[in-house]
Amino acid sequence: MGHDAVSTPNLSFGREEEPGSGTPYARYVRLEELHSLQHPRSKVPAELSFIITTQVMELLFDLLRHEWTLAQQALREDEVQAALAALRRGTHVQDVLVNSWDLLATMTPREFGSFREVLGEASGFQSSAFLRLEFLLGNKSEHLLRMYEEVPGTHQELAGALRAPSLYDDVLALLARRGLAVPYEPSAQRYQPLQQVQDAWHRVYTEPAYADLAGLGEALLDAAERVTRWRQKHYSAVKRSMGDKPGTGGSSGLTWLKRSAEQDVFPELWTVRNEL
Template sequence: MPATPAPTLGELGETTATPKVDFAAATTPYAAYAGIDTLHGLLNPLSKEPAETTFIVATQVMELLFGLVRHEWTRAQQALRADDLPAATAALRRGLDAQGVLVDSWELLASMTPVEFASFRPVLGEASGFQSYTFLHLEFMIGNKHERLLRLYAGSPEVHADLRRTLEAPSLYDDAVAFMERRGIDVSSPVAAWLSVYADPKQRDLCELAELLMDVAERVTRWRQRHLASVKRCMGAKPGTGGSSGLSWLRHAAEQDVFPDLWAVRDAL
């Protein structure tokens, strides 16, 4: 039998619930709520290379996700400081989802050829991803702290002050260890402390925290590795636009363990 065509809105009649399509405002509630007009207005390629649009979208998506991860890690830290472990683990899990999308966002750039990237690279000038202040917040929050990077925002007092607060505050890992100490665990040797957690069935919730932190660490490393692979593919070993050594700088970052104490536990278990 031939397929029956779907009914039109008119054929559905007045008794069938249909989406509202008439609004008195200049835009829809959806566009207003999410700032859609502003969001699309930020897409402004500077060259005629079609691939630049993909590059800009990938960059903007990553920035939004950096902000989301920071939001969740901040909530996790606040919860740990308030001795609310369930809230902390819930925030970390939400952050893991955002981190997973961050890793996958490199797929947007996976098909960019060296010729395509080279055709618009000059319009970047000295712009480089490591200059992202949201990204710097994340690096400081995982304990990768370098005060000299604050100089990037010496001309922006509010951003500079915000970054300094994150730089000088305890890291996510620091807050986890402090929580353990308040639980009565001797943290004079953090590796030994984590070993005792894994060995004690009564500390199952702390073991879960440790595994969530390992998930965070692993996703940071995956993101760095994908960054390295993407740069190697689209521009080879050329120096970075921001003055870095390019591949060697990214390779060094990808090889650094996040939360090394927790990795060291693996050797002793």
């Protein structure tokens, strides 16, 4: 499978705005539109916090995808320093994402339960932006596309992401180009750890000729560690606010979140530490 083109998400940050009322700042960030997007369906005060926190997370998902996509582009051009810069910017985005769970940390089961019914079948598991990040991490699963079958544009975009190389795929391709014996082959399946990849990372960390790649490995671990923190905070927030009830979208709730939090991203970068 060859490299699919890396597409930078259309975040529209620098888009020309139509003339209108308000300050240049308000027009630039579309302030009026931004503050008109919160529509609670109940009179429960906690629902507004839930909506705004969720919307902030969605925007940060887009920004993180932007940085990881830039990192992919740099890796394909053998620009390790540029990839490192993008990954470092991404870790700051991840830190804000992790801490955003604190906005919901004190929501009691009674508060959440008092407006949960208005969510209907809506669930964070249905976030296409979040699923796109999971695919970038190599956590791919074709059956998850079924929920988007009635949204052709989103389904097509995610199907392309499923087939495209993940961020880790591009890292392994770089290692292969640097002469390391890595069985690089992008897949539409969930990434599975390989002994050959662990052996390659061992050489990276122990041979001075690969010092720049060792720095890349550490930057990837910074990102991976924050993914785990995000999952753990998600698990804790759900456990505190609703216990072990089934998720709103029919998910298994805490069971799924706990299993997800226990899965390492970029696994060989963790296991190679047993040998160093």
